[in-house]
Amino acid sequence: MNARPRSEKAEARAEAQRKRILDAAQHCFIEHGFHGASMAAIAETAQMSAGLIYRYFESKSAIILAIVEEQLVLLRADIGRNTCPDFAVIMTNEYGRSYRPEGRGMNAALLLEISAEATRDPQIAAALDDYDTTVRDALHDWLTRAREAGGHALADDAARRRALMLQCLIEGLKLRETREPGLDRALLFAALQDVVPRLLDADLR
Template sequence: MREGLMTKNLPPTQGQNTATASQHAALSDKESRSEARRNQILQAATDCFCAHGFHGASMSAISKMARMSPGHVYHYFDSKEAIIEAIVDRDLQQFYELSENLLQVDDLLDCMMAQLHVEEALQVTSCNPLIMVEMSAEASRNARVAAKLHHTDQLVRQRFRQLFFGTTAVSEAERLQQEARVEVICLIFDGVMVRGIHNPSTAREPLRAVLGQVLHLLLKDTSVTTPT
């Protein structure tokens, strides 16, 4: 009775705000647990894809690796394609976060080289090169995966162009030159990971030095050249 009177005598919204805050805290906790489970599934799927390939990694194997029931996994993802899409979205979000940091620096090239972890990219056991190859292979025969990768690649190239060249309007020739430079930079970053599969013993520091020289040419020498 006393508790009821105390609540009743509070200012009009105070009791409501207390209840709302409690509800928000419970909702936030539930969302955090859900996000943790999603990440647990994505990590398990990544490990399975790297170990067995996309087709060899069944939803049952993924659920076992994640230590969840198949029904629990299907609650979050209705298919392996949905899992791949979530992995791509996660990587894209990480790329955006990195690019936001790069937008704030004075020397873009130095910051890029600091972020270019050659050792990690060439280390096949990290699974990064393998999962990229698996996704690319699946895209060649799976329209849903191909559409996702194509759209994500477009977003990445747009962000790279903004990062390297800004948003100032340029001529058509300059635009094509910028897009070509961005494409070469994407080729470099993708290639570093794939080369880790074909030639994992390559010397890291000389490679890093040469990459720095190439990126310097692509980013610093912005003059437009046209075929003769």
């Protein structure tokens, strides 16, 4: 009778420990870079032994894969909301937030570290490819969705082109965050207003 409650409690504890490790690893990767952050440093930040961390993740690469998968889970949850976001407002409000470890979405500095490591690690490269595909497919789905369903009713070909451009814009802003976190938000919003509405315009050829 008590086996299930104990099992659920153990699973919850394990998930909490795993989350604690991932949060600590992200802080270390952002502060020291992927190669500068040792497992010992991650363990110290997480306030647990390195041996315990190895019970959950066999290497730093495994931690990176888990971070990417965690971001995919959040992304898929956002997709499932079927809302009609104002991209210019969202990108302005989110600018600089993901540069901090507590920000939602892939941290800008961390994304650069992961991207660099992907050039050397095929598994990480494959995980980033999956992430990129999920983002672009989500944008395409949103752009082609009927207006009454929260979309923009773009034709398939136009949606594919503009999904790519939106993805480039999003990633470009993340790079800009690392170099200019204090960018004037009014200027950013005005600049986005020059571009984003055109990318969402179904009548634009």
